[in-house]
Amino acid sequence: MQQVHNTSTPLTGITLVGSYLPRTRLSRKSIAAANSWANPGLVSKGKGHRAVCSHDEDAITMAVAAARAALSAGDCDAIQALYFASTTLPFADRQNAGIISEALSLPTSLKTLDATGSLRCATSSLIAALSSGETQLLVAADKRRTQPASAMEMTVGDAAAAVVTGQQELMATYLGSYSTSVDMTDHYRAQHAEFDYQLEERWIREEGLLKLIPQAIETLLAQLALDPGEIAHLILPGADSRTGAAIAGRCDIAQTTVCNNLELECGNSGSAHPLLLLNSALENAQPGEKILLVGFGQGCDVLLFETTELVAQLGSEKPVQSLLDGGVEDDNYQRYLSINQLVQLDWGMRAERDNKTSQSAFYRHRKTVTGFIGGRCKHCDTPQFPRRPICANPECRRPGEQHDEPFKDKPAEVKSFTEDWLALCYNPPLKYGNVRFEGGGVVMMEFTDFDVGEVQVGTPLRMEFRIKDEDNKRGFRRYFWKAGPIYSGR
Amino acid sequence: MAQGIKDKVVIIGMGCTRFGEHWDCSAEDLIVEAFTEAVADAGIERDQIEAAWFGLSVDEQNLGKSALSLSETLRLPNIPATRVENMCATGTEALRGAVYGVASGACDIALALGVDKLKDTGYGGLPERTKGTFDDLWSPSATAPGSFAQLASAYSASHGISMDTLKQAMAHVSWKSHENGFMNDKAHLRSRTTVEKILKAPTIAYPLGLFDCCGVSDGSACAIVCTPEKAAELGKTGTLVSIKSMQLALSNGSELSHDSWDGSYALTTRVAAERAYREAGIENPVTELDLVEVHDCFSITELVTMEDLGLSEVGNACEDILAGKFDASGQIPCNVDGGLKCFGHPIGATGLRMAYEIYLQLHGRAGDRQLDNPRTGLTHNLGGFPNKNVCSVSILGHYDSGATR
Numbered sequence: 001m002q003q004v005h006n007t008s009t010p011l012t013g014i015t016l017v018g019s020y021l022p023r024t025r026l027s028r029k030s031i032a033a034a035n036s037w038a039n040p041g042l043v044s045k046g047k048g049h050r051a052v053c054s055h056d057e058d059a060i061t062m063a064v065a066a067a068r069a070a071l072s073a074g075d076c077d078a079i080q081a082l083y084f085a086s087t088t089l090p091f092a093d094r095q096n097a098g099i100i101s102e103a104l105s106l107p108t109s110l111k112t113l114d115a116t117g118s119l120r121c122a123t124s125s126l127i128a129a130l131s132s133g134e135t136q137l138l139v140a141a142d143k144r145r146t147q148p149a150s151a152m153e154m155t156v157g158d159a160a161a162a163v164v165t166g167q168q169e170l171m172a173t174y175l176g177s178y179s180t181s182v183d184m185t186d187h188y189r190a191q192h193a194e195f196d197y198q199l200e201e202r203w204i205r206e207e208g209l210l211k212l213i214p215q216a217i218e219t220l221l222a223q224l225a226l227d228p229g230e231i232a233h234l235i236l237p238g239a240d241s242r243t244g245a246a247i248a249g250r251c252d253i254a255q256t257t258v259c260n261n262l263e264l265e266c267g268n269s270g271s272a273h274p275l276l277l278l279n280s281a282l283e284n285a286q287p288g289e290k291i292l293l294v295g296f297g298q299g300c301d302v303l304l305f306e307t308t309e310l311v312a313q314l315g316s317e318k319p320v321q322s323l324l325d326g327g328v329e330d331d332n333y334q335r336y337l338s339i340n341q342l343v344q345l346d347w348g349m350r351a352e353r354d355n356k357t358s359q360s361a362f363y364r365h366r367k368t369v370t371g372f373i374g375g376r377c378k379h380c381d382t383p384q385f386p387r388r389p390i391c392a393n394p395e396c397r398r399p400g401e402q403h404d405e406p407f408k409d410k411p412a413e414v415k416s417f418t419e420d421w422l423a424l425c426y427n428p429p430l431k432y433g434n435v436r437f438e439g440g441g442v443v444m445m446e447f448t449d450f451d452v453g454e455v456q457v458g459t460p461l462r463m464e465f466r467i468k469d470e471d472n473k474r475g476f477r478r479y480f481w482k483a484g485p486i487y488s489g490r
Numbered sequence: 491m492a493q494g495i496k497d498k499v500v501i502i503g504m505g506c507t508r509f510g511e512h513w514d515c516s517a518e519d520l521i522v523e524a525f526t527e528a529v530a531d532a533g534i535e536r537d538q539i540e541a542a543w544f545g546l547s548v549d550e551q552n553l554g555k556s557a558l559s560l561s562e563t564l565r566l567p568n569i570p571a572t573r574v575e576n577m578c579a580t581g582t583e584a585l586r587g588a589v590y591g592v593a594s595g596a597c598d599i600a601l602a603l604g605v606d607k608l609k610d611t612g613y614g615g616l617p618e619r620t621k622g623t624f625d626d627l628w629s630p631s632a633t634a635p636g637s638f639a640q641l642a643s644a645y646s647a648s649h650g651i652s653m654d655t656l657k658q659a660m661a662h663v664s665w666k667s668h669e670n671g672f673m674n675d676k677a678h679l680r681s682r683t684t685v686e687k688i689l690k691a692p693t694i695a696y697p698l699g700l701f702d703c704c705g706v707s708d709g710s711a712c713a714i715v716c717t718p719e720k721a722a723e724l725g726k727t728g729t730l731v732s733i734k735s736m737q738l739a740l741s742n743g744s745e746l747s748h749d750s751w752d753g754s755y756a757l758t759t760r761v762a763a764e765r766a767y768r769e770a771g772i773e774n775p776v777t778e779l780d781l782v783e784v785h786d787c788f789s790i791t792e793l794v795t796m797e798d799l800g801l802s803e804v805g806n807a808c809e810d811i812l813a814g815k816f817d818a819s820g821q822i823p824c825n826v827d828g829g830l831k832c833f834g835h836p837i838g839a840t841g842l843r844m845a846y847e848i849y850l851q852l853h854g855r856a857g858d859r860q861l862d863n864p865r866t867g868l869t870h871n872l873g874g875f876p877n878k879n880v881c882s883v884s885i886l887g888h889y890d891s892g893a894t895r
Contacts, residue, residue, distance in 0.1 A: 349612060349618075350618050352618070354620075355626075357627070358623035358626075361624055361627070362627055369628055382748065385747060386624075388743065392744055392746070393744070394742075394744040394748060395750075415644065416641070416643045417640060417643050418635075418637075418640050418643065418696055419695065420636030421695065422633045423633045424631060429696070430630070430631065430632075430636065432632055433640050434640060434753050434877060441748075441749075442746070442748060443747070446631075457643055457646070458647070468628070469626070480627065480628045481628075
């Protein structure tokens, strides 16, 4: 067993946090209604909602959204490293963190790494980030596909969460951590498997959760010479409330400290869940409280934090709660199945389109495409997208260099729109239109996350990094920005 | 100082196939049919033609990227032949090439022929195509109806006209096209319909319903042009139809990226129309134009085009349309042959098909739909998207020998 990691001066900790939940919340009742003929046991699990990605979301797009929630424009230049933790990386060999970094327009001089292979990849990465003393951005996201009518289909949800570590302006100070590595195959997913293989619940509970987690917690507390009664928030992702209470009991921690695992509200978001629950705990914590965060998966990570006065602002904004409140219920189980390619619908001839990407053109234009960076004319100061060699302002039309003009964070509104039932879209209709950006610039772009009839001329918009096209022939995925609604938490 | 094209070139023969779903023939058959009608009309031999311009739009599914298919199909005598493509203005571009060729003095007799065999693509509408290696990375996978539908949302917002009123006027446009197409035995759609049925049709791209959209068709149209002197030499003594103006305006990216355009009209139509009127010497299009053939790819396109051509005051098109101003019996008949909506829309042929109708009407040869002694007509194409397009405006009229020289 490893030694407890003790922080040394200067203090490190968490400086910023951000979270993301897809807007759609599939009602578990609809899942149960569709599948109870095959498995009547699902009816009792048909409570609450799971946050589900739209057709144009994946772990990368959710990660970008969570990171943007954490960072304001001025924070990006200070980031020294970006870790992306996920068990559902869209690319096995093309650094996913690199895509996120370019979408966020982080500096090119940056350490990046994808962390994967276990549901505790985010907590392990967090320990590494905190131990570095650097200003690091850690973002975790998972979009796990689940087999229809399985028990997992009822418990999993899609989400992302980000934290920034550093040494200045800490909202939570890092007090230490302890990790164990135990090859317990409570579940696993082989290299090319579509779904997890899940083992028996009772065995996982008795031999896994109720043994490995308490052992790790007790070790950490002992080495830090802390009384279990000092823990104000105990975060146990992956443990249901009954198991959570049992773990707390075994550690002599008050059962009332066990944080809501958000199982009913959004489901278990895999590797992102420890960070999502941490962010939730932080916004519910008072200054000076101790938060114990557990990551479980083939062993255990336990991290201890103490909140500072700076946590109060989070408490007044409650961003995670806003996200939880901002969902739109969906009872269309068939649509969810289709979006997750669990059923193959006939999308017609337009789905035969070849979406081959010219990689050299993409490489040349990647700041434009991934970063949504246009130009600002040096002569007339007009913002424009895309940047062309000659200014788009009809009163100017002068050639010459243009300044970089980021569009992704500009306020915008609908200038014109349509809902197109002829165009190919895996969640029809394809909604798009001209978007007018505050301060100048117009872009015809796709809308996302709007219901039919929700878009109107003048509707305020925010930009979202989303999947633009899939090249199924070559296994490539393109990303660009889409215009989405402004709603609670976003 | 350039003097423009007015009365420098006349049309001596035209041909046009029936537009529609020609499952039983190929593009070559359509070319031959349109050409045969045109040379017979002109009263010339094939080998008197000295140069040719060939309009063909969706080449991948048709006849390839050059004009070889035209030369081979017609067994032309190794004359210069050029394929042109400029979105929905392609047919008009073929005519412009031939007209400019003759006007330049490079040749006396030239051929313009357009064709498309869109039904062989297998798509209900236009086929899926790449927008280019860069635009594919960011531009929405928009369709033609979805792009033009946005005119309606912006028009409604800009003019404070309710979508219901706008849809009534759009429905009248489509109803009129069906009335006109019903009268034309070369039209693709020859059925009458009702405004009620139009308004109840399924939505294609909000707010456009099925009847607000033209379909795609197979078809070919053809013109033979020459100098007025050559026409006289060929014994053409009666009424001659001449080119009064041919203007083209292309977007330069300002509508795409700059907010000076409000999205409710076609900027290029206004620019091309102004130039075309000036070139033709037209001061008041409402009183001087006897008929117009405009690019009604969608009902909303025809609606805003009435304003962009100056035939309605800006913001007043709905009222004029509903009052019947552009009906066959109205002040300025629009698309009396059925338009894109009902005559059909094989892209490469459409501009020439419009010229064909004006030509027939000016000669008094339009049969049941003949208007009362028209002297001047206009054709209009709008290709691409409202924020990124190619627009042509051409004016045809009775030849006036005193107009030039």
